[in-house]
Amino acid sequence: MPDRAKADPFERKLARYAETIVHVGLALKPKQQLIITAPIDSMPLVRAVTRAAYEAGCSYVMPVIDDDIVKQIRYRHGSKKSFDVAPAWFYEGMGVALRAGAAHLTISGSDPFMLNGEDEDAIARGTKALREASVPAMRVTQQLLTNWSVVACATPGWAKAVFPELGDADALERLWEAIFAAARVDNDDPIAAWKAHNAALHARVKMLNRKNCAALHFRGPGTDLRVGLAEGHRWCGGAERMKNGVVCNPNLPTEEVFTMPHAMKVEGYVRATRPLSYQNTLIENIAVRFEGGRIVHARATRGEEVLHSLLASDPGASRLGEVALVPHASPISQSGILFFNTLFDENAASHIAIGSPYPHCLRGIEKMNAGEMIACGVNDSRIHLDWMIGSGEVDVDAIAASGVAEPLMRAGEWIN
Amino acid sequence: MPDRAKADPFERKLARYAETIVHVGLALKPKQQLIITAPIDSMPLVRAVTRAAYEAGCSYVMPVIDDDIVKQIRYRHGSKKSFDVAPAWFYEGMGVALRAGAAHLTISGSDPFMLNGEDEDAIARGTKALREASVPAMRVTQQLLTNWSVVACATPGWAKAVFPELGDADALERLWEAIFAAARVDNDDPIAAWKAHNAALHARVKMLNRKNCAALHFRGPGTDLRVGLAEGHRWCGGAERMKNGVVCNPNLPTEEVFTMPHAMKVEGYVRATRPLSYQNTLIENIAVRFEGGRIVHARATRGEEVLHSLLASDPGASRLGEVALVPHASPISQSGILFFNTLFDENAASHIAIGSPYPHCLRGIEKMNAGEMIACGVNDSRIHLDWMIGSGEVDVDAIAASGVAEPLMRAGEWIN
Numbered sequence: 089m090p091d092r093a094k095a096d097p098f099e100r101k102l103a104r105y106a107e108t109i110v111h112v113g114l115a116l117k118p119k120q121q122l123i124i125t126a127p128i129d130s131m132p133l134v135r136a137v138t139r140a141a142y143e144a145g146c147s148y149v150m151p152v153i154d155d156d157i158v159k160q161i162r163y164r165h166g167s168k169k170s171f172d173v174a175p176a177w178f179y180e181g182m183g184v185a186l187r188a189g190a191a192h193l194t195i196s197g198s199d200p201f202m203l204n205g206e207d208e209d210a211i212a213r214g215t216k217a218l219r220e221a222s223v224p225a226m227r228v229t230q231q232l233l234t235n236w237s238v239v240a241c242a243t244p245g246w247a248k249a250v251f252p253e254l255g256d257a258d259a260l261e262r263l264w265e266a267i268f269a270a271a272r273v274d275n276d277d278p279i280a281a282w283k284a285h286n287a288a289l290h291a292r293v294k295m296l297n298r299k300n301c302a303a304l305h306f307r308g309p310g311t312d313l314r315v316g317l318a319e320g321h322r323w324c325g326g327a328e329r330m331k332n333g334v335v336c337n338p339n340l341p342t343e344e345v346f347t348m349p350h351a352m353k354v355e356g357y358v359r360a361t362r363p364l365s366y367q368n369t370l371i372e373n374i375a376v377r378f379e380g381g382r383i384v385h386a387r388a389t390r391g392e393e394v395l396h397s398l399l400a401s402d403p404g405a406s407r408l409g410e411v412a413l414v415p416h417a418s419p420i421s422q423s424g425i426l427f428f429n430t431l432f433d434e435n436a437a438s439h440i441a442i443g444s445p446y447p448h449c450l451r452g453i454e455k456m457n458a459g460e461m462i463a464c465g466v467n468d469s470r471i472h473l474d475w476m477i478g479s480g481e482v483d484v485d486a487i488a489a490s491g492v493a494e495p496l497m498r499a500g501e502w503i504n
Numbered sequence: 505m506p507d508r509a510k511a512d513p514f515e516r517k518l519a520r521y522a523e524t525i526v527h528v529g530l531a532l533k534p535k536q537q538l539i540i541t542a543p544i545d546s547m548p549l550v551r552a553v554t555r556a557a558y559e560a561g562c563s564y565v566m567p568v569i570d571d572d573i574v575k576q577i578r579y580r581h582g583s584k585k586s587f588d589v590a591p592a593w594f595y596e597g598m599g600v601a602l603r604a605g606a607a608h609l610t611i612s613g614s615d616p617f618m619l620n621g622e623d624e625d626a627i628a629r630g631t632k633a634l635r636e637a638s639v640p641a642m643r644v645t646q647q648l649l650t651n652w653s654v655v656a657c658a659t660p661g662w663a664k665a666v667f668p669e670l671g672d673a674d675a676l677e678r679l680w681e682a683i684f685a686a687a688r689v690d691n692d693d694p695i696a697a698w699k700a701h702n703a704a705l706h707a708r709v710k711m712l713n714r715k716n717c718a719a720l721h722f723r724g725p726g727t728d729l730r731v732g733l734a735e736g737h738r739w740c741g742g743a744e745r746m747k748n749g750v751v752c753n754p755n756l757p758t759e760e761v762f763t764m765p766h767a768m769k770v771e772g773y774v775r776a777t778r779p780l781s782y783q784n785t786l787i788e789n790i791a792v793r794f795e796g797g798r799i800v801h802a803r804a805t806r807g808e809e810v811l812h813s814l815l816a817s818d819p820g821a822s823r824l825g826e827v828a829l830v831p832h833a834s835p836i837s838q839s840g841i842l843f844f845n846t847l848f849d850e851n852a853a854s855h856i857a858i859g860s861p862y863p864h865c866l867r868g869i870e871k872m873n874a875g876e877m878i879a880c881g882v883n884d885s886r887i888h889l890d891w892m893i894g895s896g897e898v899d900v901d902a903i904a905a906s907g908v909a910e911p912l913m914r915a916g917e918w919i920n
Contacts (some may be wrong), residue, residue: 128547131571136576147586149578150594155547161555162565168564173537177604178566181597397665457515465628 089152100386101268106136108278108340110144112327113237114191115319115336118145120235123185125152126195129243130132133167133195149369150190152182152442156245156368157201163214171213174221187333192229192236200365200428208369215367219401225471226299230472232448235334238387240267240431249428260404268421270341270432282327282337287327292345292502296323301486303350304411305493306358306438310375315351315440319425320451323347328448343435346412348449350465352381354408361437362476365428369394375476380396381407381465383442404469410441410449416480430474438478438497443471517684522552524687524694524756526560528743529653530607531752534561536651539601541568542611545659566606568598572618572622572661572784579622579630585628590637598641605748608645608652615661616844620676624785626887628813631783635817637781637888646888648864651750656683656847665844686757686836686848698743705742708761708918711847712739717902720827722774722854722908724898726791730803731827731856732769734881736867739763744864759836759851762828766864766881768797770824776874777853778892781844785810791890797823797881799858815858820885826865833918855911859887 110116122141124136131153138149156333162171186192203211210412229236247259254262268274272281306313330336360374371391376383383406388395399406414421414437421436445467447453461468478484484497495503526532538557542550546570558574564588579587585740602608619627640748645652663675688697723727741761745751776790787807792799804811814849815822830837830853837852861883863869869877877884894900900913 118583121591128544128569131544131573134571135573135577138574139581139755141585142578142581142586142729145583145586145683147589148581148591149574149913150571150591151571151574153544153571154568155569157547157551158554158565158567161551162558165555165558167534167558167563168559170535170558170561173563175566175601177601178594180600184596185591185593225872357581438733 097479098118098264102132102136103140104278105268105271106133106140108238108273108282109137109239110140110234111240112282113337113340114193114235114429115129116141116144116146116191116235117334117336119147121148121150121185121190122193123150123152123182124193124195125154126241127198127243128155128327129155129245129426130195130197130241130280133241152206153197154322159368160202160206163203163210170494172217174217175358176221179222179225183228186225186228186234189234191234192225194236194238195241196431197241197243197246198368199243199372200368202245203368204370205486208391208393211367212394215394215399216397218367219471220388225327230444230446232328232330232446234332235330235336237336237338237340238431239271239340240429242267243258244381244427250425258409260336263358266423269423270435281410281500282354286326286337289342289345289467293325296345296347299486302489303487304496305483305487306477310359311357311477313356313477314423314487315408316350316465317411318348318350320443320464321348322449322451324446324449328369335454339431341435343418343421344412344439345412346410346446346449347468348445349408349411349435349440351369351407351467352465354381356380357476359483360475362426362433362477363390363428364397364430364433364475366394366473370428371395383387383407388393394425398471398473399457401471402469404467405443405471407442407467407469408440409443409467409469409472410474412440412474413484413497414478415497415502416478433476434474437476438482438484439474439476441472442476443467443469443473514680518548518687519556519686521684521689522556524547524689524698525553525609525653525655526697528698529655529753529756530609530651531750532557532560532562532607532651533750535563537566537601537606538562538563538609539568539598539606540609540611542657543659544569544571544818545613545661546611546613546657547578549657550622552553553609565784568720570614572614574619575784576622579619579626584626587626588633590633591623592637595641597637599644599779600851602641602644602650607650608641611657612845613657613659613662614655614784615659616665617786618661619740620750620786622808624643624807625920627783627785628788629809631810632813632817633783635785635887645754646860646862647748648744650748651746651752653752653754653756654847655687656845660685662845666841667669682839682841682843684852685839697910702753704743705758705761709741710738712761712763712857715902719769719903720912721901722893722898724895726775727891727893727898729772729774729794730770730860730903731824732766732881734764734766734866735826735859735886736880737764738865738867740862740865755847755851757836757851759834760828760830760855762826762865764823764861764882765824765827765856767823767883768881770794771798774856774893776891776893777895777898778842778849779806780846780849780891782807782814783888784809787811788798788845793822799823814887814889817887820883821859821887823883823885824856825859825861825883825885826890827853827912828856828857828890830894830898830919831913832894849892850890853892854898854900855890857890859883859889868886874886895903
């Protein structure tokens with residue numbers, strides 16, 4: 089590791105990013121263990137985070153390194169019969185570690201197009217098996233039992249997907265610039281910048297919670313969607329207190345405020361405003377229709393098989409688990425970059441997610457039985473997949489319990 | 505990517521090596537899962553093995569990638585209080601997977617000097633914690649419950665340690681040549697070459713089992729060591745049948761025949777003939793004295809703290825678990841290369857190992873109780889560490905139960 093004072097500007101910024109991840113994203117406690125899941129091309133960031141974590145008193149950093157090429161080799165040379173197999177032992181162990189107090193960092197940065205051109209059915213089965221195997225680990229973070237964060241690392245494959253017109257080095261540099269900017273690492277004091285940004289998100293959350301509306305109404309090109317909200321829903325956004333008492337930022341960057349939709353009360357149609365990359369597969373031009381909360385019709389011009397497989401995962405996979413509002417003025421949206429990465433694209437536009445909700449988006453959920461949860465509109469699923477429905481052309485109204493509509497966003501921006 | 509015309513012969517040899525690993529080393533069965541533990545610089549081999557494994561019908565390849573730099577960062581920036589922490593959850597999960605039928609490949613190729621210069625006490629504690637945490641996985645392979653293999657991959661760090669006088673690219677090429685040669689991949693038909701080599705090792709095993717001697721006597725510079733053998737010991741070497749019925753080669757390369765020493769009947773002194781690298785730390789010029797089977801005095805000119813910590817791991821760590829004979833004419837010895845890697849160096853010279861024995865080196869051990877095992881001379885320990893004691897200057901005699909000595913090796917070579 090180079091000495092920090094002598095390090096070049098990139099290394100200094102990388103170190104500052106790593107410290108922001110450890111102190112703002114994870115809010116890692118002394119003596120806490122840390123599991124990092126990361127793609128192999130993100131090793132510079134993995135090592136920088138490892139250093140920042142140990143400097144913060146971490147007791148053990150366990151990187152779990154994923155290789156896109158190994159994945160690709162499977163779909164090209166594996167037996168078709170084998171795609172339903174996944175390493176459950178690993179995620180069970182990870183669930184044990186997280187419940188015992190370890191923190192979890194996910195570094196996102198895979199090539200979003202890596203598996204394009206491979207057999208869609210094989211990928212659908214492979215990702216389903218992996219998704220189901222990973223439930224024991226995913227449940228822990230979704231229930232906020234421990235502090236966790238998802239952040240991004242620029243990698244050659246991802247950079248090339250985002251900036252196909254640039255040379256490799258330039259593309260990588262541009263993507264790093266966008267990541268550093270979104271993570272407020274350009275700022276001399278990123279930790280203070282995050283404090284201010286979290287305060288702004290918390291103020292927006294407070295406003296929406298005071299309003300306590302019954303539904304949101306999205307209107308725009310190809311979209312006329314009424315999303316009923318769960319009874320007793322709670323808006324969230326920015327830093328969040330986990331069940332272990334740690335206040336962390338589960339996503340870096342984050343520009344959204346979000347809450348729990350009512351699983352049975354979503355009506356109308358919606359067109360995705362950005363493509364999304366799920367497990368290295370691009371899903372493009374999603375258009376769906378809801379009836380009684382359920383997606384009854386779904387199309388995509390690309391990755392449709394993967395989308396259909398996702399929707400068929402379980403009964404809750406075709407109902408909503410999250411609705412989130414992001415202004416079109418969000419710095420990530422204003423960068424004008426299409427990232428093909430949910431962590432970024434979902435913070436550039438209002439979005440919905442099919443599948444499981446975040447339990448902390450409902451007041452008093454701890455004391456409810458299954459029947460009470462269903463009555464409030466809580467969805468249940470093993471999947472959680474965000475997709476973007478907001479843009480500068482989309483309006484959002486808040487609908488009160490009385491049925492009265494009040495403008496919340498116009499042309500993608502907050503009214504107040 | 506290097507120029508295709510130049511790259512092709514290497515890629516072809518790498519693919520042949522990967523196939524040899526899958527079919528000879530692991531003898532992977534269709535539908536079997538495979539866990540690969542490997543250093544990050546070995547990805548070209550990890551990917552080649554992954555492909556060969558899927559082509560052989562493997563159902564899931566799970567690479568577990570280790571990064572030396574992450575390790576180094578820990579010793580430089582971690583809290584001293586934290587070095588006793590290890591990710592037990594991971595090895596417990598791996599033990600579960602191996603018991604459930606997964607095969608295990610270890611790719612060796614770390615920089616043997618990576619941690620030189622770091623705090624020896626910290627490394628001793630860190631490696632001890634890791635060793636103890638890894639017991640659930642290690643036990644499965646040591647008891648031969650599933651098929652497994654240890655193989656090597658040339659990496660820049662290791663190549664530089666072995667060939668410090670060469671440029672980076674030349675060093676890497678030389679090390680690959682040595683690895684390919686030792687794995688018999690130079691041969692047009694490596695699988696046939698391994699069949700012949702396994703037959704030769706099995707013939708030597710048969711000869712020694714017929715002899716059924718009571719002890720081995722090693723004499724050479726700084727060495728006069730009598731190693732009593734366990735009552736009912738069995739010589740092994742080459743391909744071995746695992747408990748799951750698969751006949752595999754647990755080491756590629758392998759040139760040794762080995763058996764179980766008597767834990768209480770080792771007397772005299774011995775000087776290591778090669779340095780050894782344990783968990784990225786070099787231990788040099790080991791010299792020890794045995795009394796009643798136990799090491800009562802141990803020195804090393806380098807890495808002595810790590811050695812002492814190893815010997816103090818548990819009561820069996822200072823007694824022998826393995827003794828192995830390798831002729832000085834072994835192709836690995838004749839390469840004249842000092843590999844600083846046990847997989848290679850132990851196949852260049854006769855050696856002993858402290859710690860746990862291989863249970864299959866004792867006849868009828870399955871039916872014995874603890875008292876019977878102790879009476880036969882079976883050692884018990886959580887560690888297993890080989891070190892080299894043979895050379896062209898070392899003689900070995902077989903001592904019959906009657907006390908009569910018969911020459912086995914002279915100047916490092918088999919008598920017949």
